[in-house]
Amino acid sequence: MSQRPCGRFEIHKLTCVSLFIAVLCTSCMLRMLQPPPTPAVLDEQQLPTKVAIIPFVNKTTNPDAGKVVRKMFYNFFSSLNYRDLEPYVIDDTLRRNNLYQVITAGDIVSPRTLGQLLGVDAVILGEVRSLGKIYALVYSDNQAGLKAQMVRCNTEEVIWELEHTIHLEEGDVPLSPLGLATTVLKTAINHQQASHLRAASELCMQMVATIPNPPAVTEPPPKIQALVHNGAGRLLRPGNYLRVAMIGDQNQIASWSIPPLFADLPMREQKPGVYIGAYRVKTHDRLPNGRLIGYLRSKKSVGSQWMDTLGPIKIGEPTLLPSAISKDRILNADHSPYLVKDALVVKAGAKLTVAPGTVVWFQSLGLIVKGELHIMGTKDNPVQLASLGPSSWKGIFLVQSRKDNTLNYCTISNAEFGFRAAKSKVSIQNCQFHENVWGIVLEEGSTDISGSLIRTSAKTGIAARKATVSVEASIITENGSGGFLLENSEARITQNNIENNGSWEIKVLDNRGLVNASHNWWGNKDPRDGDIIGPVAIQPVLQKPINFFWHE
Numbered sequence: 179m180s181q182r183p184c185g186r187f188e189i190h191k192l193t194c195v196s197l198f199i200a201v202l203c204t205s206c207m208l209r210m211l212q213p214p215p216t217p218a219v220l221d222e223q224q225l226p227t228k229v230a231i232i233p234f235v236n237k238t239t240n241p242d243a244g245k246v247v248r249k250m251f252y253n254f255f256s257s258l259n260y261r262d263l264e265p266y267v268i269d270d271t272l273r274r275n276n277l278y279q280v281i282t283a284g285d286i287v288s289p290r291t292l293g294q295l296l297g298v299d300a301v302i303l304g305e306v307r308s309l310g311k312i313y314a315l316v317y318s319d320n321q322a323g324l325k326a327q328m329v330r331c332n333t334e335e336v337i338w339e340l341e342h343t344i345h346l347e348e349g350d351v352p353l354s355p356l357g358l359a360t361t362v363l364k365t366a367i368n369h370q371q372a373s374h375l376r377a378a379s380e381l382c383m384q385m386v387a388t389i390p391n392p393p394a395v396t397e398p399p400p401k402i403q404a405l406v407h408n409g410a411g412r413l414l415r416p417g418n419y420l421r422v423a424m425i426g427d428q429n430q431i432a433s434w435s436i437p438p439l440f441a442d443l444p445m446r447e448q449k450p451g452v453y454i455g456a457y458r459v460k461t462h463d464r465l466p467n468g469r470l471i472g473y474l475r476s477k478k479s480v481g482s483q484w485m486d487t488l489g490p491i492k493i494g495e496p497t498l499l500p501s502a503i504s505k506d507r508i509l510n511a512d513h514s515p516y517l518v519k520d521a522l523v524v525k526a527g528a529k530l531t532v533a534p535g536t537v538v539w540f541q542s543l544g545l546i547v548k549g550e551l552h553i554m555g556t557k558d559n560p561v562q563l564a565s566l567g568p569s570s571w572k573g574i575f576l577v578q579s580r581k582d583n584t585l586n587y588c589t590i591s592n593a594e595f596g597f598r599a600a601k602s603k604v605s606i607q608n609c610q611f612h613e614n615v616w617g618i619v620l621e622e623g624s625t626d627i628s629g630s631l632i633r634t635s636a637k638t639g640i641a642a643r644k645a646t647v648s649v650e651a652s653i654i655t656e657n658g659s660g661g662f663l664l665e666n667s668e669a670r671i672t673q674n675n676i677e678n679n680g681s682w683e684i685k686v687l688d689n690r691g692l693v694n695a696s697h698n699w700w701g702n703k704d705p706r707d708g709d710i711i712g713p714v715a716i717q718p719v720l721q722k723p724i725n726f727f728w729h730e
Contacts, residue, residue: 215340215342215384215385215388216340216388217338217339217340217385217388217389218336218338218339218340219337219338219388219390220335220336220337220338220339225337225390225392226260226298226299226300226328226330226331226337227260227261227299227392228260228261228262228263228297228298228299228300229255229260229261229262229263229298229299229300229301229302229328230262230263230268230292230296230298230300230301230302231248231251231252231255231262231263231265231268231301231302231304232268232272232281232292232301232302232303232304233245233248233265233268233269233272233278233281233282234247234248234251234282234303234304234305234306234324234326235281235282235283235284235304235305235306236282236306237284237305237306237307238306238307238308238309238310239310239631239633239653239655239656239675240309240310240374240633241610241612241631243306243308243309243310243374244282244306246309246374246375246378246487247304247306247309247322247324247378247381247382248265248304248306249265249485249486249487250375250378250379250381250382250487251302251304251324251326251382251385251386252265252485253382253402253483253484253485253487254382254383254386254387255302255386255389256399256402256482256483256484257398257399257400257401257402257482258386258389258391258392259391259392259393259394259398259399260392263296263298264483264485265485266469268296271295271296272295275295277295284305288334289301289303289329289330289331289334290331290332290334292331293331293332294331298331299330299331299332300328300329300330300331300337301328301329301331302326302327302328302329303326303327303329304324304325304326304327305324305325305326306323306324307323307324307325307341307343308321308322308323308343309321309322309323309374309377309378310374310633310634310656311634311656311678312345312678320345320346320374320376320377321343321344321345321346321377322343322344322374322377322378322380322381323341323342323343323344323381324341324342324343324381324382324385325339325340325341326339326340326341326385327339327340328389337390338388338389338390340385340388342381342384342385343381344377344380344381344384346376346377346380375487375488378487396478396480397476397478397480398480399474399476399480399481399482400426400427400430400474400475400476400480400481400482401426401427401474401482402424402425402426402472402474402482402483402484403425403426404424404425404484405422405423405424405425405470405472405484405486406422406423406488407420407421407422407423407470407486407488407491408420408421408422409468409470409488409491409492409493410488410489411489411565412492412566413492413493413494413496413515413517413539413566414459414491414492414493415459415493415494415495416459416460416461416463416494416495417458417459418458418459419456419457419458419459420436420456420457420459420491420493421454421455421456422434422445422454422455422456422470422472423452423453423454423455424445424452424453424455424472424474424484425451425452425453426451426453426474426482427451427474428447428450428451429447429450430447430453430474430475430476431444431474431475431476431477432444432445432446432447432453432455432472432473432474432475433445433455433472433473433475434455434470434471434472434473435470435471435473436457436465436468436469436470436471436491437469437471439457439463439465439468439493440457442473443455443457445472453474459493459494463493463494464493464494464495465491465492465493465494466490466492466494466514466515466537467490467491467492468490468491468492468493469485469486469490469491470485470486470491471483471484471485471486472484472486492515494515496515496516496517496539497513497514497515497516497517498516498517498519499516499517499518499522499538500522501520501521501522501523502522502523502524502525503522503523503524503525503528503530503549504525504527504528505528506528506529506530506531507528507529507530507531508531508532508533509530509531509532509533509536509538510533510535510536511533511534511535511536511537511559514535514536514537514538515537515538515539516536516537516538516539517538517539517540517541517566518538518539518540518541518543518544518545519541519542520541520542520543521543521544521545521546521572522544522545522546523546523547523548524545524546524547524548524549524550524551525548525549526548526549527549528549528550529549529550529551529552529581530547530549530550530551530552531552531554532552532553532554532555532561532588533554533561534554534555534556534558534559534560534561534587535555535556535559535560535561536555536561536562537561537562537563537564538561538562538563538564539563539564539565539566540563540564540565540566540571540572540593541565541566541571542571542572543571543572544571544572544573544574544575544593544594544595545563545573545574545575546575546577547574547575547576547577547579547583548577548578548579549579549581550579550581550583551574551576551579551583551584551585551604552583552584553584553585553586553588554584554586554587555586555587555588555608556586556587557587557608559587560587560588560589560610561587561588561589562588562589563588563589563590563591564589564590564591564592564593565591565592565593570592570593570594570614570615571592571593571594572593572594572595573590573593573594573595573596573597573598573614574590574593574595574596574597574598575595575598575599575600576597576598576599576600576602576604577600577601577602578600578601578602579599579602579603579604580601580602580603581603582603582605583602583603583604583605584604584605584606584607585597585604585605585606585607585609586607586608586609587607587608587609588609588610589609589610589611589612590609590610590611590614591610591611591612591613591614592613592614593614593615594614594615594616595614595615595616595619596611596614596616596617596618596632596635597611597617597618597619598616598618598619598620598621599619599620599621599623599625600621600622600623601621601622601623602623603623603624603625604623604624604625604626605625605626606618606625606626606627606628606630607626607627607628607629607630608628608629608630609630609631610630610631610633611630611631611632611633611635611639612631612632612633612634612635613634613635614634614635614636615635615636615637616635616636616637616638616641617632617633617635617638617639617640617641617654617657618632618639618640618641619641619642620640620641620642620643620645620647620667621642621643621644621645622643622644622645623645623646624645624646624647625642625645625646625647625648626647626648627640627647627648627649627650627652628648628649628650628651628652629651629652630652630653631652631653632652632653632654632655632657633653633654633655633656633657634656634657634658635657635658635659636658636659637657637658637659638657638659638660638661638662638663639654639655639657639660639661639662639679640654640661640662640663641662641663641664641665642662642663642664642665642667642669643665643666643667644665644666644667645667645668646667646668646669647664647667647668647669647670648669648670648671649662649669649670649671649672649674650670650671650672650673650674651673651674651724652674652675653674653675653676654674654675654676654679655675655676655677655678655679656678656679657679657680658680659679659680659681659682660679660680660681660682660683660684660685661676661679661682661683661684662676662683662684662685663685663687664684664685664686664687664689664693664712665686665687665688665689666687666688666689666690667689667690668690668691669693669694669695670694671684671693671694671695671698672694672695672696672697672698673697673698673720673724674698674699674724675698675699675723675724676695676698676699676700677699677700677701678701681708682708682709682710682711683700683705683709683710684709684710684711684712684714685711685712686711686712686713686714687712689712689713691713692713692714692715693712693713693714693715694715695710695714695715695716696715696716696717696718696719697718697719697720698716698719698720699719699720699722699723699724700716700719704719
């Protein structure tokens with residue numbers, strides 16, 4: 179039985195509904211000012227019945243772009259008169275047949291093979307071209323681009339195809355209901371994620387509207403416009419309420435599921451087309467990466483569903499870590515997730531090892547290492563370190579550690595400093611730093627960085643002062659102030675993709691000598707005046723970007 183939401187939640191959602199009406203009216207006027215996308219509809223005769231949306235190929239530097247855009251596309255597509263397979267069913271089948279990695283890597287698998295394997299008449303194939311912030315001379319915008327096609331399986335003929343890109347300038351009114359919903363949830367998700375979801379929502383809504391829709395066999399399925407919840411970016415412990423609101427056609431039967439925790443929990447229609455539900459977390463509930471799905475069905479059981487795009491639901495009691503580690507300790511996935519309430523200090527002489535698949539959440543401060551640190555993630559089981567909740571944490575600080583510290587296959591996000599090292603030695607390989615204030619900050623030490631992604635820092639991606647740093651086979655992009663900031667540092671920067679950073683790509687201050695930044699990719703054009711500041715050698719430049727491991 180669903181629980182009645184508290185009064186504050188109801189008032190908040192009622193306010194959202196009023197705002198929805200106003201913005202959707204504005205949306206209609208804005209759409210009149212821009213032409214709709216024009217698809218190529220090549221075969222509209224005898225449209226297929228059952229369709230599978232295959233995992234999208236990710237051609238962006240955003241590691242989540244393929245999954246986010248595919249989910250959003252599926253959400254709008256599910257309201258058309260096709261029978262569609264749920265993405266998790268498709269993915270499980272592809273993984274069992276060793277095809278998931280093949281497809282997401284961009285290799286071709288014939289539609290005929292996919293149709294036989296999945297039992298469908300047609301497949302939708304997609305390639306995400308962009309999702310994120312684009313910096314120009316005097317402005318920045320959030321861009322989303324997708325190339326997609328529907329292909330008949332038995333003949334491999336293209337039925338529909340479209341390549342489309344949308345731009346939302348900073349401050350734009352989001353045109354789609356989900357776009358508006360994400361602006362309401364800025365206390366639960368960060369601004370960067372909200373902007374990406376707005377762009378993906380508008381892109382997919384426009385594209386799906388151009389797909390030929392077969393006549394309904396019975397009545398058409400009810401439409402879902404948006405689904406929001408209060409569980410994004412936080413941990414729900416026993417006694418907490420997970421609350422969800424879904425907006426769609428009125429006078430329908432609404433429910434929601436988080437498998438395997440519960441299925442088809444009813445929602446009540448609080449106002450026409452606004453459905454509210456809640457679940458109180460029980461003592462033994464534990465779900466580190468829950469998948470939330472909303473359903474809207476007619477009285478005749480014709481239905482649509484919406485897959486959550488705000489992020490996994492985290493439910494359960496974490497393993498608390500002490501404030502200090504004075505002897506060697508290993509953190510592993512079996513006792514994960516771990517929670518650090520204040521600061522965790524690894525004392526001199528102690529070694530902290532973080533095993534593959536481990537998740538560590540920080541409530542306010544961060545990790546201070548005076549001893550030795552080894553984060554030992556793998557490609558299939560990376561380590562995750564992040565803030566618990568919408569506010570940022572301080573990050574990882576390595577202090578005067580001359581040991582061979584290592585970070586392998588880990589993701590560090592939403593911190594003031596993703597990683598900061600002072601008078602220390604460290605090797606960073608195959609890691610992701612995103613949505614931090616500063617990505618990596620190095621002072622008076624030596625650091626090797628390879629195979630890593632440093633993106634969407636509010637300030638600088640990699641900053642070094644009186645340090646020795648080597649960066650290769652990495653991506654440095656979408657950092658607000660700039661890519662590199664080097665002061666009196668010895669730097670070797672080669673075989674990287676360095677592009678689309680805010681005010682500069684590399685800035686050098688009072689340097690000891692010429693910085694070697696040759697053999698890098700700078701985007702489709704050579705760096706503009708102002709992109710390279712100070713004594714930096716960039717020639718020769720790469721003629722095409724380097725591909726990296728996270729494009730799966």
